[in-house]
Amino acid sequence: MVNIMVNVKFGLEFLPSIPTSDTIALSKYADELGYDVIWVTDHYNNRNVYVTLTAIALNTKRVALGPSVTNPYVVNPIWTASAIASIDEVSNGRAILGIGAGDKATLEKMNIEWKSPLKAVRESVEVIRRLLKGEVVQFDGEIIKSRGAALSYKPPHEIPIYIGAQGPKMLALASTIGDGILINASNPKDYDYAMNIIRKAAGDRVGKIDVVACTSFSIDRDINVAQKNVRIVVAFIVAGASEEVLKSHNIDLEKAKIIGDYISKGRFKDASAAVTNEMIDEFSITGTPEKCVEKISELLKRGVTQIVFGSPIGKDKKAALEMIASEVIPHFKQVK
Numbered sequence: 001m002v003n004i005m006v007n008v009k010f011g012l013e014f015l016p017s018i019p020t021s022d023t024i025a026l027s028k029y030a031d032e033l034g035y036d037v038i039w040v041t042d043h044y045n046n047r048n049v050y051v052t053l054t055a056i057a058l059n060t061k062r063v064a065l066g067p068s069v070t071n072p073y074v075v076n077p078i079w080t081a082s083a084i085a086s087i088d089e090v091s092n093g094r095a096i097l098g099i100g101a102g103d104k105a106t107l108e109k110m111n112i113e114w115k116s117p118l119k120a121v122r123e124s125v126e127v128i129r130r131l132l133k134g135e136v137v138q139f140d141g142e143i144i145k146s147r148g149a150a151l152s153y154k155p156p157h158e159i160p161i162y163i164g165a166q167g168p169k170m171l172a173l174a175s176t177i178g179d180g181i182l183i184n185a186s187n188p189k190d191y192d193y194a195m196n197i198i199r200k201a202a203g204d205r206v207g208k209i210d211v212v213a214c215t216s217f218s219i220d221r222d223i224n225v226a227q228k229n230v231r232i233v234v235a236f237i238v239a240g241a242s243e244e245v246l247k248s249h250n251i252d253l254e255k256a257k258i259i260g261d262y263i264s265k266g267r268f269k270d271a272s273a274a275v276t277n278e279m280i281d282e283f284s285i286t287g288t289p290e291k292c293v294e295k296i297s298e299l300l301k302r303g304v305t306q307i308v309f310g311s312p313i314g315k316d317k318k319a320a321l322e323m324i325a326s327e328v329i330p331h332f333k334q335v336k
Helices: 020-033 049-058 077-090 104-109 117-132 168-177 188-208 223-240 243-248 253-264 268-274 277-283 289-301 317-327
Strands: 009-014 037-040 064-067 097-099 137-140 145-149 161-164 180-183 210-219 285-287 306-313
Touching: 009 020, 009 210, 020 037, 020 049, 020 317, 037 049, 037 306, 049 064, 049 077, 064 077, 077 097, 077 117, 097 117, 117 137, 117 161, 117 168, 161 168, 168 180, 168 188, 180 188, 188 210, 188 289, 210 223, 210 289, 210 317, 223 253, 223 268, 223 277, 223 285, 223 306, 243 253, 253 268, 285 289, 289 306, 289 317, 306 317
Parallel strands: 009 037, 009 306, 037 064, 064 097, 097 161, 161 180, 180 210, 210 285, 210 306
Antiparallel strands: 137 145
16 A cells, blocks of 8 residues: 555646547546646647636536646737636636746747747746736846736736746756646656756745646556557657657667657557557556556655646546546545
């Protein structure tokens, strides 16, 4: 039995690539099952993140919700402040905001320059916080400008701001200005690395920061089914990983290149087939409920305070949500 940790939160990350009605149904079920947070990814090619969050807010009662993550390049942070304040209103105070530097490759497809990401995030967080406090904001940053912008309303409480971070500089920045840090990783060694930076940068704040493990997660009683479901997700992770990251996870660079070539050519079945079980172990939490409990326990030992179950979750997402809620979460969290 794993030691119970009453302060751990458990969330879900939904990719709104499916009909909004399906995301609503899953969110409503997750809310009923007692999940703490629902994050919705923000990509231009999927359903709009704020439309989706509004629909979820109106169909749930207790779960916190927010984008994971929006960025200051596609959407001006002044607009983001208005959007998240609106989500907070329709959800009766359940909004949280995830913001990050965005994906350079995706931004290039939109002809948007990925410029000074650290400054962009730092400036955005300052402007958003000031707007949410009801200030008239004069701000002349390198990336973000405001000429007296103000909201006509403000949330009755402070909306937590989480920063998506991977590299050392962004992790350090998030540790100094964020209420939480969103880390896309599933392996304990990634959190050994991240927590070393977080503790040094955060100082006395370290115990107040919500450290979120945004995992690639696949659960099934049959481990072969769980592995099959996660292969394409891991293929994209491997294809997008830097050489440094691949080496740190002992991934064969030639095999990774082959997967990347398949992905670039749209040969997704071949990419999935090329993913090894070692890659799955390194870049996801995959397996039976018992195996998933073991892997989550290792992340919590490193200082993670929120586990997010991300794509694919399971072959049947509704069944997977119930399995996680009944056979995984109870090992870590007291019934309230």
